[in-house]
Amino acid sequence: xxxxxxxxxxxxxxxxxxxxxxxxxxxxxxxxxxxxxxxxxxxxxxxxxxxxxxxxxxxxxxxxxxxxxxxxxxxxxxxxxxxxxxxxxxxxxxxxxxxxxxxxxxxxxxxxxxxxxxxxxxxxxxxxxxxxxxxxxxxxxxxxxxxxxxxxxxxxxxxxxxxxxxxxxxxxxxxxxx
Numbered sequence: 001x002x003x004x005x006x007x008x009x010x011x012x013x014x015x016x017x018x019x020x021x022x023x024x025x026x027x028x029x030x031x032x033x034x035x036x037x038x039x040x041x042x043x044x045x046x047x048x049x050x051x052x053x054x055x056x057x058x059x060x061x062x063x064x065x066x067x068x069x070x071x072x073x074x075x076x077x078x079x080x081x082x083x084x085x086x087x088x089x090x091x092x093x094x095x096x097x098x099x100x101x102x103x104x105x106x107x108x109x110x111x112x113x114x115x116x117x118x119x120x121x122x123x124x125x126x127x128x129x130x131x132x133x134x135x136x137x138x139x140x141x142x143x144x145x146x147x148x149x150x151x152x153x154x155x156x157x158x159x160x161x162x163x164x165x166x167x168x169x170x171x172x173x174x175x176x177x178x
Contacts, residue, residue: 065150067142074161075138091120091135091166098157100130105154106175112147113173116140120170123177135170 075090096105101124109122109132118136125131134141148154 065143066146067139068145068149069142071145071159071161072138072142075142078163087137089136089166090138090141091133091164092141093162093164094132094134095125095160096130096132096156096158097128099153099155101128103153103155104151105130105148108148108151108154109144110173110175112144115147116143118144119167119173121174121176123175125177133164135166 106122106124112118113120113134113136116136118134118140120133120135122130122132134144136144149156
């Protein structure tokens, strides 16, 4: 009798867990709710900090995310013809120095890259710098950099940029290293 009650309670718990998981999965597949939940959670973890879409970031933190104009000016200076460049997919290799590790840099980069349809990767280096490759439109890359620069605790003292060949078929953005 006792074993039957325990088995029935275990079965009931599994059913409740399955229903709960299904509801959570449905909730998380609704983009608007997912973005609000992630932004609210990130706001609690690091006020004014982490990702979500640009609109939600502005609403929660009061910070307007703008493209990194210094990057765009340097890119246009290197490339010349601005109108041809706007829809072109490019790939850039960055090395950031300053207060860039232990401050959510890679998390910010990942969220921003996903929000602005930019692919690539980011990695902390043993010398305290952060290395990153971004592939996308110049405006998308500039928005990712603008999002990173807008983070409260990230301080970029130096940013080296080099154009590299586009990686065909690349999907997503990854965080590498330790």
